[in-house]
């Protein structure tokens with residue numbers, strides 16, 4: 001089996017002759033200590049931490065950084081000067097409860113992410129391939145453009161589909177360009193494949209990287225059945241400069257970008273868990289210029305997997321889910337029903353309202369949704385070329401007043 005391309009990229013960028021656990025951990029410790037020294041010298045947010053640690057195990061003695069602290073202290077966490085910052089990502093969606101999280105990157109931080117993306121994408125894309133990129137295109141250093149640069153660095157062609165296109169618009173793009181590869185969120189991909197199949201049109205897409213939102217098990221299983229190939233899930237977040245962990249040829253978990261991310265898994269009391277036990281992922285970002293974070297609690301649940309069959313040295317994490325995310329389970333349940341293309345859901349009082357597009361069996365949809373509410377009200381309409389995604393961003397269960405209909 002081919003070894004993960006991530007190892008090769010880490011060797012290249014870190015000028016290591018070969019990648020071993022010892023070499024990776026020595027690099028992580030040196031970078032962690034460089035970060036602590038830099039923080040102490042500038043008297044910033046982490047200035048109260050020790051100037052160095054003797055081993056990676058001592059990281060567990062340092063305090064956590066929370067999402068709330070990130071929201072309240074973004075300028076204090078910034079290590080570079082404002083002039084060096086190439087991109088700021090603001091979290092407008094959390095603005096209802098206080099200041100939104102802001103994350104800063106320098107040019108070098110972004111270039112590292114492009115290199116990491118290219119390594120992950122090279123697992124299923126080669127020169128001459130057309131790649132449908134169904135991620136947000138929000139300016140020259142937005143996620144979509146970074147992915148596109150990675151795709152083009154491999155000699156492949158990126159198709160800037162973005163998010164929010166209608167089924168008919170995607171049909172036209174697929175028929176014109178016949179992309180063999182897809183990079184985007186998992187639910188829109190399944191919806192697109194089902195829509196194409198429903199109309200007897202060729203799928204063209206053969207291989208796909210899914211990311212950007214939860215990748216519910218039921219959605220992934222159905223997508224793999226339609227594609228006839230295994231998916232390449234990716235995990236990333238803004239706090240880790242968008243790229244975090246990628247799938248190798250073994251298709252069992254995701255290898256972490258360990259030269260830039262020092263990961264821990266902790267229980268609800270913050271105690272570090274051993275390999276195999278599921279808990280919250282905590283990250284320390286290494287060698288990030290703009291805004292390194294120390295022991296940041298991601299709110300994402302996963303576990304470390306044992307060494308990979310591909311022989312890669314970078315550690316793997318298993319399936320990632322968001323703590324308390326009912327939408328992920330609902331997606332997994334509902335998309336297991338054939339014919340469902342998309343839906344929007346709202347929980348009001350004890351009633352779950354579902355507005356679906358597709359040709360799925362309604363009784364089965366309602367039965368599968370019943371774990372979430374005593375009453376399920378379900379409306380379904382057949383899909384049409386003008387239909388756009390039910391959610392443009394993160395899929396979430398709606399609540400409170402207001403229409404949820406498509």
Ligand SMILES: [Zn+2]
Nearest residue numbers: 248308310312
């Ligand atoms: Zn592997």
